[in-house]
Each structure stands twice: as C-alpha cells, then as structure tokens.
Amino acid sequence: MDLLYFAWVRERIGTGQERLDPPEAVVNIADLIGWLATLSPGHAEAMREPERLRAAIDQRFVPLDAPLGNAREVALFPPVTGG
Amino acid sequence: MDLLYFAWVRERIGTGQERLDPPEAVVNIADLIGWLATLSPGHAEAMREPERLRAAIDQRFVPLDAPLGNAREVALFPPVTGG
Amino acid sequence: MIRVSVDSAPIELSVEVAALEERGAGGVATFTGLVRGDDGVTALELEHYPGMTEAVLIDLAEAATSRWELLGVTIVHRVGIMTPGERIVFVGAAAHHRREALDACAYLIDRLKTDAPFWKREQIGEGARWVEARASDGDAAGRWL
C-alpha cells in the first residue's frame, strides 16, 4: 500500500511517501492511524491527534472509519487550507 | 427651468435640452408631462405613455407625483438600462 | 478607496484590477459586462446623464463601503458606441475576506442596473432599438434592501 503524507503530517514523519504492508487487523483508516503511530517517534507524533487528521483512499476523501478495502493509495493530511 | 431628455424621449422630441417656463398650474412631474405633450407633435409622441417615463429633479430620481418646487433641472427618460 | 469613471474609452481591465490588487486585500471580486453578439446585434450605444450618472455611481460605491469592510471599490462604465465582445461595465471590490468582496461586487452590479442613469440602444444591421428595462433587474436590486 502506498502511503502519502502532506503538510505537517509529512514533516513530522519525515517523508511524503512510503510503501507499507499493514497487518490484517488493520481494516479501516482509524486502525491504520493507530498502527502507523507504532512505527517510529515521527509517525507517533504525526498520528497523535487522529481528530486533526483527514484521509483519502485512491484520491477520494473518506471518513476515518472508512474501510481500506483494496486501497492502493492512502493519504493522510490535516484539514485543507487552499484558496 | 432646464428640461433634459434622454434615449427615445430625446429622439422623439428632437432635442436633449431646452429651457421652458411652465404655467403656474403645472405643480408636479405628471402635470409637466401633460403640459409638455401640448407643445409639439414630437413632445406629444414622447409624452404619450407617462407610465413608461421616469423623472429626476435636480439630478435625483423622483416619482411622477413629485412636486416641482424650485426645480432648476428636470429630466425625463425611460427606465434605465445600463450595466 | 473609491474609483468611479464614465468614459467613452475602452475599459482597461488589467489596470483596474491591478489598482484593486494593490490595496493589500486578501481577495478581489470583479464583474465585467460585455456586449453580446447574439441576436444579430452589430453595435451597442450607451447614453448617460452627465453629472447625475457619476454622482449615482459614487453614492453606490460609498453605500458598498459602508455596508461591507472594503479596501477598494471600482465602478467603470463605458459610454458611446461599442461592438460585440467589448466591455460595457466593470465593477470590482477588494476586501480582507472573500465574502465581503463577492457580496459587494454582486451588490454593485445589481444596483447599478436599476439606479444608474444609462440607456442602451442596440444597432441591428440598418435598424436600431432602445433596450427595454427588465423586471428581473428590479428583483435583483431588491435583494439588497
């Protein structure tokens, strides 16, 4: 699974992209956030406040309880601030 | 009193401006329209449908029943169509 | 800062927008009215009431600045003869916040349509006709009362 990170999520983790293979118990975005938090201190810091995170699966916004299904690309980021 | 005419009012009368001295019985815009209609065939044609006319006294829009008072400049024209 | 102009010269959109952008605003909203070329119109002539027209436009710009927090308001209206595709009118508002700029811009053009003494005459081939006022313009201006 390709993981993409943007804004301060990217900065805290230290990379904008990584390929990871989450365990089977990780079935939705919230699970994924919890699992990512265990990977490194940077990941832990980025995932510390899940309520401040937003997600997209295969480039579509999804809520945090969305199932991962056969996601190829999952992105995690703060609420958007463009325009 | 300076009379100003715009758009088809001006075209029908044949001039955009004239100085006139209405009789004392002419006290409001509606009276003025009625009196102007008697001046020439062009005036009559321009004043034929008072409900299609709008007016300004000293460069402020007024309703047709507005008193002329000490008006120095009275303008008659169709509803505006700018923009 | 208010800028009002009634002129027979073509409207210089880039210049007008640049002046609004220089106000230090977060956003600039604009509306430009153009001569449409459909209906066979070959030229459009705009007549106005010199003196009163400018005064009405200044009143309108001032009404917008007292209603919203604006850093700049521009109203430029062309008069005389113009051809399809040319700009008839430009209104613009600069504000810190986009809602103010957008609302002020809509307000300016809606009220200009009903309150400013301009008259349009369409040239269609050899003929010409004075454009009739539309009831929908009165409705649009009424939104802001």
Next chain:
Amino acid sequence: MIRVSVDSAPIELSVEVAALEERGAGGVATFTGLVRGDDGVTALELEHYPGMTEAVLIDLAEAATSRWELLGVTIVHRVGIMTPGERIVFVGAAAHHRREALDACAYLIDRLKTDAPFWKREQIGEGARWVEARASDGDAAGRWL
C-alpha cells in the same frame, strides 16, 4: 469550456480573463485570492496532492457547469512559494446572465476552500506555521448544498 491549472508559475490574470471574455458571454465574474502581507507574513508556501487536486478541481468546475448555464469556467491555483501581494488562486465564470456568473464564481471559491487538497504554510521571519482550517469556510461551502 473548463480550464483547470495547478502550477508554480505566477497566475496571469489578463490571460485568464481574456480567455473567459472570448466565450461570447454577457458577463464574466472573477475572484482572485492574494497573499496578505499583514500579520508579518513574509512568504506563503502552498502544498498540494498531485493528481487528486487537479481531479477535484475538474469535478468542481463540472459541478458548476451542471448547476448553472455557463459558457466558461476557469480555476487556476498556484503552488510553491509566493510573497505578499501575489495571486494564490483565480476563479472565473462566464455566462449569458450575470446572476449565473456571480453565483458560480462564489460557489467555485467557497467549495475550493473546503474540498481541494491544498495546504498553506506561512513564513513569518525565521519561523513558519501551517495555517489552520477555519470553521467559517465549512459554513460558506455549506450554503451550496
């Protein structure tokens, strides 16, 4: 006609407006967002989600054209580093009637603010901070549901 662009080059407002004006519309409404220089901000950096951002903007432009009768829709968003006074975003709509153009323009910028994956980072002297999303943006986008 829809035009969507996400680019690090400065936004060429004259070019964008001219393209909308050439659609033969009666009116063109635009909104331009600028980097504000107050609060001591010395630079603004815009990050986006390549691929998804463009797709969201195209969806948004198409939603506007199905909601209103439009002859042209343009959304141009700059990314990378920009300085106070520079343009961040330009949205514009061309339509036969002004109400469509004005409403579509407001809709595009309101929804872009909440739906398009962009993130702003402000540079303030030596420091930098990620801009927080504002609840009022959600409210503004909610007007269009």
